[in-house]
Amino acid sequence: MSALFPFHGGLKTVRHKTESNQTPIQAGILPPRLTVPLRQHIGAIAKPLVQPGDRVLKGQMIGQPDGYISAAIHAPTSGVVSAVDQQPVPHPSGLSDLCVTIESDGEDRWIDREPVDYHRLHPSELRQTIRNAGVVGLGGAGFPSAVKLNLAGRSEPLATLMLNGAECEPWITCDDRLMRERAAEIVAGLQIMAHLLGPAEVLIGIEDDKPEAIAAMTAACAGTSYEVRPVPTRYPSGSVKQLVKLLTGRETPVDGLPVDVGVQCFNVATAYTVYRAIHCGEPVISRVVTVTGQVHRPGNLEVLIGTPFAELIKQCGGYRDGVERLIMGGPMMGFALHSDEAPVTKAANCLLAAGPAELAAELPVLPCIRCGACMDVCPANLLPQQLYWHARAKEFDQARDCHLFSCIECGCCSHVCPSHIPLVQYYRYAKNEIWAQEKEKQRAEQARQRHQARMERLEREKQEREAKLRQKAPVRTEVVPHLDPLISVPSPTKGEGSGQVG
Amino acid sequence: MIVAVIALGLLAGASGLLLGFAAIRFKVEGDPMVEQIDAVLPQTQCGQCGYAGCRPYAEAIAAGEADINRCPPGGQNGIAALAELLGRDPKPLDPESGIEKPKMAAVIDEQSCIGCTLCIQACPVDAIVGAAKHMHTVIARECTGCELCLAPCPVDCIHMIPFAPSITTWKWTYPAVEVKAAA
C-alpha cells in the first residue's frame, strides 16, 4: 500500500455508523406533493421553465442553469405544477426560496431517457450533457460538476483524479451503503470523469472503518488502473484539502483550490449520478439520505428530491421520544432545520434526529484560558484562538490576516475547547460580516460612479444650454418674461435639457 | 410587458457600461484625503449631512469644516470607519442630521404614476427609468434609498420598502453567549 501523508490535527470521534449502515438502501415512497427548490447548488439560482398548471414528466427540466456557475433542476416525478413560489427550504436561516411545487399524478412517468455513448461525444458535448442532467457535488457542497470537469485554461495536465468516499462525519452512512451496493456504477461514472480530465492517476479515498465498501470498490476497480486507498478513520479526512494531503502529500494553497496542485476531487455519490446521467439518460432527481438518531428504524433511503423530511422520518418508523433538534448533515458540520416540512435537496446527505445523547450538552461558556488545544486539532493549521479574539472583537481585517477564510468550519476546535466557547459560530459570523461589507462597498462604488456620471451629464447639458442661449441672444431679448425658464411653471421636461428655448 | 422589461433591462445594462466608461474617462484627480473619506461614505447621496452629496461632505470633513457624525446612512459603523481613518474618537450620530434606518429601496406604484419625470430629475444616481407620460420604474439594484424622489412626486406614488430578508443576504449573527467568569 502506498504511503499516506497525515494532515495536521483532526479528531477521533464516536462513529455511530452501525445504527444506520446495517440494512440495504430502501426505496423512498412517492409522496403526493414535492417541493423542488431552484437553488440547490453553489452559484446562480436556476430559472424556472414551468408555470402553475403545467404538466411535467419525471426527469423533465423545470429549472434552467442561469449562467456558467449554476445547475439544472428536474421534475422528480410526473404530475402537475401547482406553484412556482417561495417555500421554506433547508437552510440555517429557515427562510424560503423559490421552489417548484409538483402534485404527483402517481404514475411516475418518465421522459424519453436516452443513454449516450460518451466515447462518441465531443468533450464539450459530454460536459453539456452532464450539466443538463443537473449534476452537482453531492457531498454537501453542491458545486456544479460540469465546471470542475473542464480544465480548459489550465496549462498542466491533471495529475490526480480523486474520489472521496471517506465519509468522516459521525452518523452519516449514505456513501458507505452506496459504495457497498453500487460500486460498479460509481466506477463507471468515475471512468467518464477520467475520460474528460485525463488524469495521470485515479485514487479513491475511503476511511478504514468501512471494510465492506473498500472491498466492493476494490472489486469494481479490477482491470482498471484506479487505486482504492483506505485512510485512517480520523475526522475530517473527508474534507477535500485534508484528503488531498492524505493521499498525495500535496498542500492546497490557502486561497487556492486542489486543482491548483493538480488534483480534482469528487464525491462518490456524484460519480454515481454522472453514471446515471450518461448511461441511463437520467438527471439527478433522487439521492440516498441517511436517516438516523432518534427514529425507530434508522437506515438509508433513496428518495426523490423535494420529498418533505417528515416523510423520511415516517418511513423510518417515526420519532422516538426526546428529539430536540432535527439536523441536516452530521453533528459536526450540519445545521438545525426549522421544520421537518422542508424538502430533501441534492445536498441533503443525512437527517439526524438528535436527542440529548446526540447533542453536545450546552455547557456554560468560560473565558479562553489560552490552552492551545484548539490549535492542536485544527486541520487547516490555523490559530483558532487568535481567530476567536479577532472575530469576537469584530476586528475583521486582522481575522482575515489570520486566514479566516481557510477555516473549513469543521468544528474540531469548538469540540475540544475546555471553555466550551462556540468558536465556529464566531468564525461564521465574521465571514458573513466581511462578505456583507464587501458587497456594500461594491454597491457604494457603483452609486458613486453613477452619481458622478449624472453630475457630469447635468454640467454638460447646462453648458450646451448656455451656448445655445448665447447664440440666440438677440431673439431672446424679445421673449416675454413668463417664458423665462427661471420663473415658468415647472414643466415635465424642464431640466432635462430641452424645450426651454424657442 | 416582456418587451418593456427587456428594453429597460438593455437600457440599464447599456447605461451601466456607459457610466463605467465615463467614470474612467472623466475621473477627477483630487485631494487624496477627500478620496479616502469619500470611499468610506455610503454614497447614498441623500444630503442629510447638510451637503449636496457624499463628496461635498467628504471635502468639508477634509477641510475641517464638518464633524464626522453627520451621515445617517453610514450609521455608527460609518462613523467608526471615519474615526479610524482620521485618527479620532468615534462619537454618536448627530440627531440633527437624522437617524440610522435599515436600508430600503424606492418602489413606484405603477398604477398611479402619471409619468411626470419629476422623480427622474431628483434621483442622484439615475436609478429611475421611464419616458415622459409613461409609467416609471425604479431599478432596485441601483437605488441607494436616499428618499429624494419621494417629495417631488405630485401623486405620492413612490414608497420606500425595506429589503426583504432572503437566503442570499441572510447572515449568521454574533454569537449570543454569556461568558461566565472563571471560578
Ligand code: SF4
Ligand atoms: S481551546 Fe478554547 S480555551 Fe483553549 S486556547 Fe482554544 S479557545 Fe482558548
Ligand code: SF4
Ligand atoms: S473550525 Fe476552523 S479554526 Fe476550528 S479547527 Fe476547524 S478549520 Fe480550524
Ligand code: SF4
Ligand atoms: S448623509 Fe451620508 S449618504 Fe447622505 S449625502 Fe451625506 S454623506 Fe452621503
Ligand code: SF4
Ligand atoms: S430611486 Fe429614489 S430613493 Fe432610490 S436612489 Fe433614486 S431618488 Fe433615491
